[in-house]
Amino acid sequence: MKIRGVHHIAIKTRQLEAVESFYRLVLGLEETTRQHDEAGLRSIWFKVDSTVILMVERAPATSPDPTAQEREGRGFAVVAFAVEASARELWRSWLESKGHPIVRETQYTLYVHDPDGNLVGLSSWPTRAETRA
Template sequence: MMEPLAVHHLAVVVHDLERAEAFYGGLLGLPVVRRWTDEAGAPRSVWLGLGGGAFLAVERAGAEGPTRVDAAPGFHCVALAIGKDARERWRERLAAAGAHVERESAYTLYVRDPEGNLVGLSHYPA
């Protein structure tokens, strides 16, 4: 038997690397693990820690292209763990930063990153 697979990293491609880092690193508080530059020395990617050794790779887009709509096939969202008792503090923090909670369930607040990608802050099953 093979051991169960764990998340190593997730990657999101963005047009504005600086704004994305401000959202994921600044607003959500994910720590910067590593920065990458391209051949010209310009910022290309920033890796942000997710805990347990996993990271979120925020990559600068190299081309224009369509964006995925929520109802289309593909990955739907990235959901990050929060404590149940922290839910209202997160709601207030997001609102203060102008990040509108788009919808919510009994366990998750859903917000969009600056590129329109869906991000959940979830306390399931707590």
């Protein structure tokens, strides 16, 4: 069981188009995908290098249990580390045994808060090589 690398970095914003323009036009990052939900454009993903993705997400207007960043609607949203899918339950047990309960999860990612309240993810999202295998 070990961290394999940084999977993605997500930044929340209430100015999705302006932030998208900055990362795409000013910094020259390559846009890889756009995610939509019932409210419209939810996130834009940019390729940073061969392994790291920067994700710019629309900030929610409100949240039932917001962190400081969510309350302000800007800044870093999550740092997600790549882990093996087969180690997911080992990670869950380890984190909970260390006093860091899972605060949210998706099919591929477990989320916990660090001691300062920042959201940290352990993600087994398949890489392109894994999806082709």
